[in-house]
Amino acid sequence: MRILRAPRFFFWDDSQLGAYGQWYGLGDRLLSGDPTLLSPGAWQGGNYLAEGQWGIFNPLTWLIAIGTHAIDDAVIYTTLVKVLLLLVLATGAFLVARAYGAAPWWAAIAGLTAATGGQTMFMDAPSWVTGLQNVSMFALSWWALKRHLDGKMGPWLYLVFGYLLVTAGYVFGVIELAFLLIAMAVERAVARDWTNVTRVLLVGVYTALVTVVIYLPGMLTSPVTNRDSADILNDQFLNMDLGDLATSAISTATSSVRGYWGDLVPVPLQYVTWLLPLLVLCGSWRRSLKSLIMPVLVLVFSIALVIGPSVVGPLRYPARMMPYAVLAIAVIIAVVATNGLPRRVEPVRAWSAVAVTAASGWLAWAAQPASWKWVLLAIVLQGSFFLLLTAKRRLRPLVASGRRAAGVLLVATLIVLVPQIVKYPTSPLGNFNVPSSVSAMRDVAADWDPGILTVGDVYSLQLGAPATYEESLLANLWYVTGKEAASVYTVLPFKAFSEALCADLRGATCPEALDVLFDDANDQTLADDMSLNTVVVVKGDGLERIGTPPAGWSVEEREFTWLMTRDEPVDSAGGIAxxxxxxxxxxxxxxxxxxxxxxxxxxxxxxxxxxxxxxxxxxxxxxxxxxxxxxxxxxxxxxxxxxxxxxxxxxFRPPGWNLELASAGGALVVAVAAGALWIRRRRV
Incomplete structure (x- = not known):
């Protein structure tokens, strides 16, 4: 339904400018058998292992990357990838819920709940795909670890899923996984279950060693980048407070989460699930929670981070931890409903759930009064379904058993989300209207020599789309051309370089960058030092005209840009300047x-x-x-x-390379040891 409402829903913001081009570039390297960890011609975007999110050592990312070369339409391909990852997340949540004792039908609701949280739906799935990839692998890792400690299977699946999580290069899931491992070790130690303490320690050491391989290069590289920070502060950017979370049961609620959009978030970013008041309907849920210590701990830990400081050193945007909180809540609700939802819900309990829903709705209205119609619609819809659980006579068969009640609530969840989809069809992040055709993107630079740099406000290209994108691309879409470009996306900007060209993360520069490139006061220009052959100048403020081309260069004026090309092309970057x-x-x-x-x-x-x-x-x-x-x-x-x-x-070798190789070898040894210990104990 979201795709019908907005066909590009899953191809948005960083998926347009970052992930897709990155996948395509990685696919190029894999298909050509190029294992290099560095691309000098990509300049500050070319330190791939330090960048982290390239997934250089991640087989799942490899498959996604190679797949970009099979389908010409980037929108269709990206949508398929995102939908599959959402299904993986839902499956992982289902399995975790089952592992903690939820009935299959309530576990199915847990799966749907985990995949439809606000942060997942409006940020990770449309844009920040590594976040979606991470939480999907976290759910599967959690399930595999729980099954291993329960003695129901070996460590093999955890070793695979944990590896896929860590090597995705997105640190937030690694933080959650580290907490889960520590908490499970403590839980088993308190119970004096030393066998399982040993198991957790083994897989924990394995995970830590893989983490060293993936994250140490970025940490040791950070001193020359804009990420070299140890500050802890709260600028209230993409974190939440308790008032925001109090509205999380209303599917259409918006609140006061500050972000790129300003102080009031224009979508239900804090939405968790409309089923939160279901806990009021369930009897004896406190007894159920005794078996849910771990999901409760994951929930508390995640919420603590979400409402904590917005900047902790290089870590930003704590709202990214919300999918893990939603996953934990989904599991808790599924298990509590399995154990405590009576066949016949008393009206007083149903009206209590309605009252909780109404209270959450009131807070949502107070946060953004203009949204009252949509909030009221959600309250009425959600409250009606809670009251349906008390049905008598003809409607009673619908909810006459736990299985049927779960089925009704599963369908109800889909209905409750309809107003959200209608009112909030897209992510609040940017849409840059980039082309979807791979072949069209490749045509842009088909006749250009490698060594490409864009100058000016590349974001203005979206205003004249699609015609503007026949003259230039931006960010990681340059990888689709197969030509080396210095204007690719980076999360790890080289501070002195970015300052010299006043370049941002996605390749936009100030107008003065053109003068910096061709200043020959030192007998050789920066364009020469960078081995540039093609400079695309985007017309705009400060770049209304560019004057006489530098010696050795020619200029072609086009509708939206000037194309500057070197008369005698030079070798690509990486050699001696x-x-x-x-x-x-x-x-x-x-x-x-x-x-x-x-x-x-x-x-x-x-x-x-x-x-x-x-x-x-x-x-x-x-x-x-x-x-x-x-x-x-x-x-x-x-x-x-x-x-x-x-x-x-x-x-060049990534800093700490010998330690990283040793860690990789150590991880392999520990993985073998964990497997051998399992086999040995099974034979005893």
Whole structure:
């Protein structure tokens, strides 16, 4: 229904500008057998392992990435991926609920509930797909771990699902998984169940070692990026308070969550489930909670983060933890309803549930009074279904058993969501109206040489779509062209580089960036240092005209942009940009991860070799000395007369590489040990 209401619902914001192009670029590398972890020509977006969310070591992401090359329509493909991930999430929630004792029909409601929470529906599913991927794998990891500790299966599935969660590179699910492991270890230790304490410790160590492989490169890279922060503060951006959560039972409620949209969120971002008042209908639910210690702990932990500071070092947007809270609540409701919903609901209990719904609706109206019609509709709909559980005579057969009552509430959940879908058809995040055809995107740069950079307000392209996208693309959609581009999306901007070009995360720059690129005060321009061959200048404020092209460049004026091309194309970025001092060198070989050059001669005062690469942490050399970066961001090597006549190789490995390799090996050893221990105990 959401797709019928908004066909691009699942192809929105970061899925347009980030995920799809990223998948396509990764698919290119996998299909061509290119295992490199670095792309010099992508500049600040090319440190893939440090970026994290590329899923370089994640087989599920590999499958998604390769699939982009099979379907030409990006909207259709992305929609299929998102729907499948939602089904995985629903399945995971169903399995967790069953593992804690829920009946199949109530577990089915848990699955639907987990997949329809506000954060999932309006942020993760439309835009932040790694968040959706993470919570899906978390649900399956939780189930697999619970089954393992209950002695019903080995650690194999947890090892797989936990690996897929961690290697997705989205830290919020890793935080939740770490808490789950710690909480389960403590729970089993309190019960003096030392066998299972050992099991948790083994799989926990395995998970921690995989985490080192994925996250240590980003942590060690952060000092040169804009993510180098240890501040803890609350700017109220994408976190919630208790007042927001009090409205979470109303499907059409909007509240005061601050975000990109301002101070009042325009969608039900805090929505959890309309079934929250169902707990009032159930008898003896307190006894049920004794078996639900772990889901309650996950809920409390998640809510604590959601209402906590909005910035904790590099971690931002705590509303991203809401899907885990929704998952926990879905499990709790399913188990409590299984154990405590009577065959005949007393009217006083039903009216109590209606009263709770009305109170939540009142708070929703108070937060945004203009939404009163939609809030009232939700109260009436939701309250009516609670009252239906008290039905007599002809309607009684509908709810005459727990199975039938669950069936009614399952259908009711779909009906309750209809007003939400009608009123709030899309995510509150941006729609950039990018093309959906892969072949059309590839045509944009078909005749251009690699080494592409956009200058100006690339976001203005959406205003003239689709015609504007025949002249330029933006962010990670450049990967679809198969041409190296410096204007790709990054979550880890290299601070000195981004400041020099006043570039943002998605490739937009200030107008002054054009002058910075072609300033030849140092005999060589930044465009030369970056090995650029194509510069797309987006017309707009400050870029109404660009004047005479620099020497060696030609300019073509088009309707929305100027296309600047180098008359004699140069090799792509990654090689030697220039030398300084009395030094002469010649390149012997080069690839994305290394450069080998011969030192032909060096004067008495020595010299420097400047590379067309960012000076990421992790570079080593077998000759010369790595110096302070030229321009503040270009990799630079100082050489002396002693280096004359030598071949010198400069190599990139992610910082902490030896520790990461050791951690990967250790994770494999621990995984084998966990399996061996399981087999040994099963044979005893």
């Amino acid at each position: 220039r030398t300084s001092g009395d030094a002469n060198v010649s390149v012997v070989s080069r690839d994305d991860m290394s450069v080998t050059f011969h030192v032909d001669s060096v004067g008495a005062d020595g010299g420097s070799v400047v590379f067309s690469r960012l000076a990421w942490p992790g570079y080593t050399t077998d000759g010369g000395i790595i110096a302070d970066p030229d321009r503040g961001f270009l990799l630079t090597l100082d050489i002396s007369q002693e280096d004359a006549g030598k071949d010198i190789t400069v190599t």
